[in-house]
Amino acid sequence: MVVVLRYVDKRGVFKESLIGVAHVNNTSSATLKDAIVSLLSNNQLSIDQVRCQGYDGASNMRGKFNGLKALILRDNPSAHYIHCFAHQLQLVIVVVAKKHTGVKEFYEFLGMVVNTVGASCKRKDMMLELKKERVENEILRGEIKTGKGLNQEVSLVRARYTRWGSHHRTITSLLKLFPEVIEVLKFIELDGESVQQRSNAKGILSYFMKLEFVLYIHLLEEILGLTNALAKHLQKKSQDLLEAAKLISGIN
Incomplete structure (x- = not known):
């Protein structure tokens, strides 16, 4: 302790x-x-x-x-x-959001994605290798910049009910790895170890095709990004009340 x-x-x-x-x-x-x-x-x-x-x-x-x-x-x-107010903020946002049927379903599928894709080292390695290949190709085509701190390795983050910002990190990690997640899910749909795994992969891919998924992932990425920034600010040793007020105004 x-x-x-x-x-x-x-x-x-x-x-x-x-x-x-x-x-x-x-x-x-x-x-x-x-x-x-x-x-x-x-x-x-x-x-x-x-x-x-x-x-x-x-x-x-x-x-x-x-x-x-x-x-x-x-x-x-x-x-x-x-x-702790920063902790309360995180809990309130998550609890209120999940009372909305569409958002609750979105997070249920998000949990399924993490469990299905990250269930084995083989799938994780496949996803990371695909990500590496995509980054290399984009660098060769001049589509992304290179430099210190850029193009870092990313993995899917599991959302934790009492972890500050974990729900936001889950969404941002999925957005960064979306093409690779799709490929891994397609592989599982065809060659999954069990009927349940293949069924889960098929269901997730079907959900990804819906407009509501696109709406929720970008809407929640924006909202939770604001609250996450406020939560981090509230945990600083030296508080800037004016900056905190601006962040709160941004959420409202």
Whole structure:
């Protein structure tokens, strides 16, 4: 468990410091609390000095009765709990988006693409080799530029419910690898190891032909790109409130 301390120094300057990494045998709230108390004590600090605590939305962290925040509040009522706003933003966007039937179906197919294409090293290698050939041909034709940091190797990213920006990275990785994904799916449709795999590949290819797929992938790439930029900005040590306000205005 990583413990980070935010504080204001004697000159009134806001600072953030890593005070320790604690090995814990389990992730129960009681175990985590004991580890935090121990780390604070080792740094001549006390839980009574804490004025705020912030975690993600896991039940063992923010549980109303037995979560870590509740255990600390019993000892110190002044240790107010604040849910990480950048994390909340990601969860709200994903949850609200998936309440739309079309978007929910889009993400279901997106998950199928990652599972089907990335199910074996053979398919991953096939996709990367096809990508390499395409980049080489485009460079020879002068269609893309070369240089440091350009044309990096890309792989399909699996969307994680509680990972900031993972849904956006899944979409952008699919857009970058779309021609290669199509070729791998066609291969699976014909030579897949099981009937289920061949059926999944056929279904995905059929979905890719629909106009709604084109609409959703570009619409969500734009929306999640904005929210991802805002989430990253909110995690910076030095906050620029005017820049954050502009990003929020862009989302609205």
